[in-house]
Amino acid sequence: MEDATAGDPISGLKWSHKSLRKIQQRLPQCYRVSLPTLSRLLRRRSYSLRVNSKRCEGKQSPGRNQQFGYIECCRRRFEKQKCPIISVDSKKKELVGNFRNAGRAWRRRVRGVNVYDFPSEADGKGLPYGIYEITHNEGFVVVGSSHDTPTFAVASIRCWWLARGRKLFPRKKHLLIQADCGGSNGNRCWLWKVGLQAFADEFGLTLIVTHYPTGASKWNRIEHRLFCLISSNWAGIPLDSFETILKHIRTTRSTTGLRCWARLDHREYPTQIKASPEEIAHLRIQYHKTFPQWNYTIYPHRKRR
DSSP, X not given: OOTTEEXXXXXXXXXXXXXXXXXXXXXXXXXXXXXXXXXXXXXXXXXXXXXXXXXXXXXXXXXXXXXXXXXXXXXXHHHHXXXXXXXXXXXXXXXXXXXXXXXXXXXXXXXXXXXXXXXXXXXXXXXXXXXXXXXXXXXXXXXXXXXXXXXXXXXXXXXXXXXXXXXXXXXXXXXXXXXXXXXXXOTTOHHHHHHHHHHHHHHTOEXXXXXXXXXOGGGSHHIIIIIHHHHHHTTTOOOOSHHHHXXXXXXXXXXXXXXXXXXXXXXXXXSSOOOOHHHHHTOXXXXXXXXXXXXXXXXXXXXXX
């Protein structure tokens, strides 16, 4: 094993790329050792079968921990004032069709699915955009079929406000939005901010937006309080139609009282669209003193009488 062993001289971690059968073949002919015996001998020398572990986060954004503290302070302030707080993000795209879905489900018979997951054989793509309302522990998912664009993201938040938000908070004029730094709701996306400005103007809302630092999306509450439960609910179930996707989202529950709503959005959201200089100049935005690249407030324009 000496020539086939690699390792880290600092941590002492060692590994080998040889299989048990290859080790058996390299032994002298005078030694006949079975594969179970080889496995037992390797374990005595601290070898074992291991998988890669995601522990190295890479380069962290400056002020990462301070931004986490700022997000928590904003959340506590809104909870004290009983104002709405939503955590938003896009879920993984799903092929709609008789395709294999990871996980297992209780069945009497095995269900056959397509051998190949070719997008050309799909009935479309499901693009779930989630809104998790923290105060009432509610999830709201808009499933699109076009593209995951900033316009689609803002339209999903608007759909949540019309269906649930203004009913739960009828007299509140402030909304806290917690999002990631990338994707359709990225902090550097002007089209996202332009869409939020139109949303604020329409309903007279003041939007306070806080973004999680780059590489910290898994700390967003929607990830471990909504999306993971939805994935568990449809594990092993082929998503053969949009109705199947909506049904499994709506039936997602948790022991802490989570409830979910779902809507289907078949509208077209074209890509490669940029905000015009006039739209950017029209923004009534104020960047916070603490990490202005991640935190800002969008105020509604006063309507002319």
